[in-house]
Structures are given as structure tokens and as C-alpha cells.
Amino acid sequence: RKEVEQDPGPFNVPEGATVAFNCTYSNSASQSFFWYRQDCRKEPKLLMSVYSSGNEDGRFTAQLNRASQYISLLIRDSKLSDSATYLCVVRGSNYKLTFGKGTLLTVNP
């Protein structure tokens, strides 16, 4: 089983749609969880951290279920500028980050 597994995608949605990304992780001792965004041919950038209580940043909502070892990201009212690859990231010991393969999102006009 891979350490971090994501929906394979790609996702193609119209502007204004709601889209959800799912991710599972295998190491129950993982300490912190994140979603990163990576634009085409650019470096990854932190989108948001993920907490057990759930957290929201504008149109973005992230959820963590430690019991199920499951992480999600919800994007509401999607914009053209949301088109990117979304990477699920888990931090373990020594603060090492393990990335999923990423899910490509294309928002269409």
C-alpha cells in the first residue's frame, strides 16, 4: 500500500462547480497533514494545513479523519484560476513530507 494515495483524476469541472479531492495515508503515526497546490511547470506551494476539527479558508475546506486515515479537500464555486494539481501531503517523524501523486483539476469556462 502506498504511503499517500489520492484520487487519480483528472477532474474537469465547469466554473462555479464544487469539487472534492480524497486522500488516504497508511502510517497511523503521521503527525501533520497538508494540501499543496502545484501549477503547471511550477513548484508546489502550501495551500492549507488540515486539522481534525476541519478548517476552512474562503472557498476551500479541508477535513481530516484520523480513525479512517482519510483527508479531503473541498473547493466550492470553483474559478478558472483554481486549475492546478492538488497534492495531498503527510508529515511524519523528522518532519519528513510524503507527497501523493496529485490530482489534476481543470476548471472550464
Place this chain on the structure above:
Amino acid sequence: EAGVAQSPRYKIIEKRQSVAFWCNPISGHATLYWYQQILGQGPKLLIQFQNNGVVDDSQLPKDRFSAERLKGVDSTLKIQPAKLEDSAVYLCASSQFTNEQYFGPGTRLTVT
């Protein structure tokens, strides 16, 4: 604040040749990371430095890859000899202690 700098941005070499990448982290960041990102995959950690000491190099193919950070600032990653499967983007990142990692623009390596 200047970001993480990397050079070169692009490199094309033939298999069995050697290549070196350079990274200058954000000023004051003690932790430096090198990642390999193969097309269609997420970044994979190759090596992590804390100042000039190695914290984790468990996924570094040590028979051909080497990295150093002699003065706890700049770092170089070397591949010798290169193989076709080394074609990837090599990303450098830095962080201040356990805080957010900031990535450089990467070096896109093509091995022919």
C-alpha cells in the same frame, strides 16, 4: 524576501554523464531538502539537511547521487553517472525549523 534559488533551470545530458545542481535557501532557514519529481508523480524526498548535517537520506540512491551542504547554507546535488530514469525535476526546499517548506523553481533534467 528572496525565495529559494536554484540553478541551472534546465539541463540536458547524455546517459553516463555527470551533472550538478545548486541550491541557495531562504536566508536563515536551517533545514534544506532535495526532492525528485518524476512526471506525473508527487515530489519524493531525496535528502534532508539540518544546518550541514544529514537528517534523512534513506531514499537517496547513494551509488550515483551525492549531496553536500558544507557551510550550512548553499547545497549541491550531484548525479554520477546519470541514467535515463533520472530524468525529472529536482526541487530544493527550505524551512525554518518545522515550519512551512518553501520550494525553489526546480531544475528540469533530461537524460538522453
